[in-house]
Amino acid sequence: MGRGRPRSSVDGLTVPERLVRAATELFAERGFDATSVQDVVEAAGVTKGAMYHYFASKEDLLFAIYAPVLAMQTARLEKVVSEPDAVxxxxxxxxxxxxxxxxxxxxxxxxxxxxxxxxxxxxxxALRRDRRRYHEMFRGLIEDGQAAGIFRREVSADLSTQYFFGAVHHLPFWYRPDGRLEPREIGAEFADMLLAALRPGS
Incomplete structure (x- = not known):
């Protein structure tokens, strides 16, 4: 790649996409500290100049790895919250x-x-703010159910939310792609357990 603006895409992926993908794989394999910028650009097949055109640092790459996931999940939650279905x-x-x-x-x-x-x-x-907003929307569904008498009022909506997301954040410690259940089946079972804990009489 010559001087100036790097090519917008390589092998069908944009340069930022190649860099984020390479960084994700290397950070997962070696850890953030043990991965250098040179490691990332070599794995992505670009130059350091191309990387610094899009990202100022490794930290910016780390931010770019997760921020889109949270944005996607937030958009999906907003859609669910706005649906006319029962809470x-x-x-x-x-x-x-x-x-x-x-x-x-x-x-x-x-x-x-x-x-x-x-x-x-x-x-x-920024990420904590966005995650807090996500949790607040999720907690709001529990509170709406409590106000409607569908969920137990004596159970803390905030603690229920924290407990549920604690389990979600623990997924990397035990989930295996070759396991018995598909991701959607695991999601459904997690949801079933949450609702079972919130319903009166549980």
Missing amino acids: ERRLHDAAADVVTTSIENLAPSTVFFRSLHHLGEEQQR
């Missing part, structure tokens, strides 16, 4: 979806949670 159905859909999409994006999610502390303060604040 119990919407919460089940939301819970199943975040588990399924987390499994389908396990590599970027795992890399991110292992390396979050490497991000700059502003990037960490």
Whole structure:
């Protein structure tokens, strides 16, 4: 690649896409600290100049690995929340979806949670803000169900949300692609367990 603006795509992928994919694989395999910028650009098949055209640092690459996943999950949750279905159905859909999409994006999610502390303060604040908004929308579904008398009022909606997402964040420690259940089946079972814990009489 010569001087100036790098080619917009290589082998059907944009240069940023190649860099993010290479960084995801290397950070997962070696860890963030043990991976150099040179390692990333060599794996992506681009030059350092091309990388720095799009990303100012390894930390920017780390941010770019996870931010699109969270944005995608948030857009899907917004759609579920706005549906006219009963709140119990919407919460089940939301819970199943975040588990399924987390499994389908396990590599970027795992890399991110292992390396979050490497991000700059502003990037960490931005992601925490967006994650907090996601959790608040999810918690709102539980609160709506409690207000309607569908879910138990004595159960903390906030603790229920934190407990559920604690289980979601633990997925990388045990999920295996060759396991007995498909991602959507796991998502459905997680959602079933959450609703069972919230229903009166449980």
